[in-house]
Amino acid sequence: MSATRPPLSPMLRYFVLAIGLVLLSPTAHAQSAVQASVMGIPPLLPNPYVDQFAQDVDTGRFSLQVTVMGMRPVTTAWRVTLRRDGQDLVSAVSEPVVYEPGVYFYRTFDDSPAIEFDLSYGDIVDRLPGEVRDVVLQTGALPEGIYTVEVEPLPLGDVLSIAGVAEFEVLFPDPPQLVVPYGDELVTQPPLFAWTPVVTTLSAPVITYRVQIVEVIPGQTPAAAIAANRPVLDTFVEGLTVFAYTPDLYPLQPERRYAWFVVAEAEGTELPIREGGASDVTTFVYRPLTALFDSEDPIVQPEERVREAATPTEARGLRDTIAPADSLSVPSDTLRAPRQHP
């Protein structure tokens, strides 16, 4: 009595047949594959400047892994494409490179076997679309957006190719903007300082704001005061975008003009912030009502005791204030002689 095999199920029969056809086909023995993987590009680019990006490429901060499968050497060129928000920005094709089967790890394209592009930095910039090229030439930075880098093998012959793709975002958040006090504003009490937050898509980075207040000596510009004078206040505020000048802080002096600004820092991250995180500089004048009584004659109003502060640059310019130099809010200086600069 001979043993009888149980019959194969119809489904299994089809599966075995399909495997057999694949294994016995004439091309299957020659089929090779080239696969690329792009690694090391962070989801948010820590530095949007083109030269820094190029330097990161040159120094191997980003890497490319090439896997060549099969039994025979493969010759392939490479096409590298950079896209922004789905639109091709620039694309370049390398000279063909011969690979033995195996795994290759590139820190730079100069690693062996070298991948050579007949393309200079200027050529790359020239090939960029007009609006992007203008931004790169003006700012030296990549425009904001979602970028895709695709490294695609272009093998000769019947070789399967699998491209490597990496996506990253370029976002260059604005620094804080000063809200109050602003533009030579007169304050009768130590003010509440407020500014706008740095908005980022990073997952909840804690932004630290450095708040600096310096006295502007008549004859100085606010910028010069910040660069040289002793700060009245130099403190760090974590997370908050308001700061109250409470009575325990160093007392502000009546009838003095102060400049203030904020610098945002995302400690522990490489979050890029425009202008190095520094806000504009603006000014306010501290004039408590008790300053009325510093005069020999209390009938004289503060405005009449105003001695014009020499702030031609800051008052005339649009950058700091909309208050004109001869405005009603021109700060007085009854207590300290103006320091003249030529």
Place this chain on the structure above:
Amino acid sequence: MPCELKARRDRAGTARWIALLAFVAIFSPEALSQEAPAQAAAAPLGVTGAVGMNYEFNSISGRPARRSGFYGEVFSQLSLDFYGIETELDLVLSTDESRSRQSAKEFGLQGQWGWGEGGLGHLTLDWAPYGFSGITLLGGYVSVAPKGFLLSFAGGRSQRATPGRFSTIGSAGLPVPGALGGATYERWVWSGRLGYGDKERSHVHVVGVYGQDRSSSLDLGPVGGVRPVAVRPAQNLALSPSLGLSLPAGEGRVSAFADGTVSLYTRDTGADKVDLDLGPLTDLFPIRRSTGASFATDARIEGAWPTWGLKAQYERIQPGFSTMGVPYIRDDHQAFVFQPRAQFLERRLGVEGGLRLQKNNLSGTRSSTQRRTEADLRVRYRPVPTFNIAGSIRGQFTSSDPTASSPNSILLERRTNVLVFQLTPTYTRRAGSNTHTFAMAGNFQVLSDDSRAVTQGLRPGIGSTNSALTGTYSIGMASGLQLNVASNLQATQSDMLDLLTLGGTAGGSLPITVRDKKARINATTSLTRTNRTTTFGGTVDEFGFTVLSATLGSRIQLSDVDNLQLKVRTTRTVGGPAPFTEAQLLVEYEWRF
């Protein structure tokens, strides 16, 4: 050896102070006024100005010092006229040598003769609003203007090297100077100006600027394999044409100005060069991968008459614009500004206004576009000589609209509005020999944050309201005695901060005469109570503290030209996270002549 060095430094410091005091003594008006008046009138040397000294002694316990124990400053502002050559000498020397980009010690020597002028020392020149304006150079300048033609040169150090804040981002855990910003290289800036006419009137000027950081001035080499990204040595070349036309119009003047600057700015002089030939400028300014070319411009019309005036201005600063000749310039925006002002009722009513419309994202390549509108109105009215009222209202409306393709549109969208109201009435009444003054100041400020991210709870809002009210009363008597009391209230409410401050101040001043010397003694004491609640990241921090402060001061008129001020202040806080006691003595002496 260190002790020897310290002793040498101390001796050098003492010698410097002796020299300074000698300098003040030599140039004091007493020394200069020893000649007879007639002789002085005929003398070829005329001196006017002021010299003085400020000293500050600080002591604090209970918290780290916020001021150095001793601060000294000597200053002079001298104008010398020597056979028609006018020379101004400004000098400020202080003991404070902070880590700021410019030294707090300043001196300036400026001379004028006929159609020429020049200067040495700390100089702040204003030659071109977007090319060379607002920076302080430690260097020199010379300018000649024969028959209206103008030729000027200036150069000097605009900032010194500072290491910035330290961080431990290096993988080796070593401190990396400047890794978190604040670091600066030593920077040198040179400028030349060629043109015709006065900059504030009709003119044609061209200003060139070249600036460069000294890369060797700051050691920011790789530490632990990480090169800090916060600072790079930079280089700049800029050209600024300027046109102006100013004409009389009745009792006033109408002016039109146009300024522009084209700037080549290399953000990192260590970046690879680009094969681009600028002719003879190639060696001076090689184009690198980090080089950007951009421009800024403005056009404005101004009219000024005795009782009214206006100004309209358009400004455009392209993305990436930067120059070493102007500090703190914000790129990528355009703005339109309109500022009228007028006085009525024989100047008893003054009105000023301002409107500014601003927009960024000029290239249309940013993830969001921000628009900002600012408007303000200020009024001062004095219906009778004894009553004065001043009020103002200011609005600031900011919106940030993400582009359609932005994947983070909710986070990038932003709407903030600010309204600030101020009102200050003052009434003065004479009753017999006494003068009574009543004054109030009210300030109300609303900041609303209507951003979608806030309404959807993705981030805390920055909205707040702040109310401040101050009331004062003062009485001045015939004897010169003046007494005043004031009370103040400030309440702040926001998502992150609640604050209530209530306080009062009482003070007085009295003129006295001691040995023919006039003096005024002032005394003020204040008491304030503050309750503060901070909320951030789910953490609530609540505390209150009381601050008691007292000030006693006197101003002594030593002669017709010099005076001495002394002030002692003590502050004591009770309660709160860091109660402290602080004492401060201020001594100021000034001699004007």
